[in-house]
Amino acid sequence: MTKTLVGPQLRQLRRVHKHTQAEMARHLGVSPAYVNLLENNQRSMSVKILLGLTEAYGVDWRKLVNDQDVTQLAELRATVRDPAFSGETPDLQELRAALDHAPRLVAQFMELHQNYRAMLDSLQRMDAKGASADLLVASPESAIHDFFRSHSNHFAELENAADAAREAIGGQSDDLYSNLKRHLSHAFGISVEVVSLDRMPDSLRIFDREAKKVLLSEAFDPINRNFQLAHVLALASCGSLLDALIASAGSLTDAGKARCRIELANYFAAALLMPYGRFLDLAESTAYDIDRITATFSVSFEMACHRLTTLQRRGAQGVPFFFLRIDRAGNVTKRFNATTFLLAEQGGACPVWNIHSAFARPGVIIPQFVELPDAGQYFTISRTTDRPVTSRHTQDRKLVVALGCEREHADRVGYAAPLIGDGAGSVARIGINCHICPRHACAQRAHEPLHVNLPLNANRRGTTRYES
Structure with a gap:
């Protein structure tokens, strides 16, 4: 035994x-x-x-x-709470019994639900010409998101490689850029040059493997220059490890493999700039004060938020966060997840979520409690993040980063303190996207849902034109 x-x-x-x-x-x-x-x-x-x-x-x-059992149970629980299923939701005992006694059936059920989600996403992307041949194929971004989520957005191998690299680089933290340049030169023969916008107008970073040279745009600030060199170090020093991780991701397209390599190299870069142990200790001791974190590690707000989603080392876990980045139109440009929060590719499109109002208050962290249609509640913060400015035409091209956790963890996050205890009235009832949101009488509804029939009565005008 x-x-x-x-x-x-x-x-x-x-x-x-x-x-x-x-x-x-x-x-x-x-x-x-x-x-x-x-x-x-x-x-x-x-x-x-x-x-x-x-x-x-x-x-x-x-x-x-058994962490794997819990991950599977959480995924199954989130799946059966999808509004697409009617009737009473199975309780935890039933779900555990299904996992224990019919694991292959559960796996096929989960695969079917993932295909259903992919179909809904694809239907939303259809244009007037109708369906294309690859309509029901999940996008590379979705496949990579699912791969990262299956690892709870934590890769111990990359953490170890980043720790070893940080030790090999040596030097003082406040001179990391020079130390990274020296290490790339001495260990790999790679030179680094910062070039003008005139010389490199359409690129921010070019790594020429044949010439063993890295060109960085002068549009990068010192923080982003450090990150880009750490990214290049991952490509130069961890090629075999990246290959192995990409191979374990399953069948990806060539574009998907390239994107996965980029995201894994970004993970390494974040782990090198923000070592796990020191980062977790500071996060916990400051109640996840992101401004303190960015000042201590000389990183950007977005980098710190992204790193917070990776704190899932066995025996040394932080708050499990999800991360979402959107543009002004609500398009999701980046997403990572260490929670049960289901993020669709168009997950930033709900106007009830204050992620959008952050554009009107640049640089201000905006907290909010939200509730999804399945009754799951989360605490989120939203704040703008700046893009590199390359000309007067690229000014104010801001994005918004959202970071969130399940409500049960909110008391560990200092930003939630003013909102805790305000009651149910302080919870914003959001949806992933109008096309798949089943909420009735939502004053912000912009589309009729694809899978729910809303009541219509010619004699009554409801809060929107889609129901009465």
């Missing part, structure tokens, strides 16, 4: 609740010395202790024993 050793997870659980070993011992009905032995993996978990953790701390004991 396999021993259940979960010391790091138990220690993290205790720290999240700010309990001493003595306080946890009282909750579990054991001695402090026994808790210490459990945390140091010198004793295995008994069924009694696991059930005690469930009762005292509200955690699912399966989460402590």
Whole structure:
């Protein structure tokens, strides 16, 4: 019989609740010395202790024993809560039984639902000419998003490679650009040059592998120059690792493989600029104060938000966040997810979500509690992020970054403090997109949903032209 050793997870659980070993011992009905032995993996978990953790701390004991089981259960739970399904939603006991006794059937059911989501997304992209041959094929962006999400947006191999690279680079953190240039030159023979906009008007960074040269646009500020060199270092030093990870992503198109390589190299760059342990400690100690984080690590707001979604190392987890970036038209230009929040490709299109009002208040962090049609509630913050300016014609081309977590984690995030306790009235009821949102009587509805018939009555005018 396999021993259940979960010391790091138990220690993290205790720290999240700010309990001493003595306080946890009282909750579990054991001695402090026994808790210490459990945390140091010198004793295995008994069924009694696991059930005690469930009762005292509200955690699912399966989460402590098997992370993969929890991921599958969360995915299945989110799927059956899709408004496309009518009737009573199966409870957790039924879902666990399905996973335990019919795993292949569950896998096929999940695949069917993913194809359904892909079809809805594709229908929204159809033009007046009708369907194309690849109508039902998921986009490369969707496939890569699902690949990252299947890893909880955390890649231990890239974290280790980034830590090793940071150690090899050496030097002081406040001189990272010079240190990166020196390391690329000494270790890989790669030179770095900052060039004028006249010389490189249509590109921000070019890595010429044959010439072993990196050209950076002068439009980049020092923060982005560091990130771009760290990205190039990933391409130069981790080629085999990137290949292996891309191969594990399944069948991707050539464009999908290229995009996946870019995102994985970006992950490495963020891990190098913001080492996991120091980053997590600062995030937790400051209640996820992003301004403090950006100042400490000399990174941008967007970089810090993106990095926050990756804090899912076993035994050292941060708040599980999702990340979304949109343009002024509501198009999603980047998305990452370590939560159960289902982000469609057009997920920033709901006008009820204050992600859009952030454009009117540049540089200001705007907090909000939101609720999806499946009743899942989340805390989000939204703020503008600037793009490199290459001419007077590219001024004010801002994007908005949104960062969010499930409501149960909101008390760990300082930005939520003013909103906690305001009651249900402070929760904005949003949807992913009007085309697939089943909400009735939404004053902001712009389209009739594809899969729900809204009531129409010629004798009554509702809040929108789509229902009465």
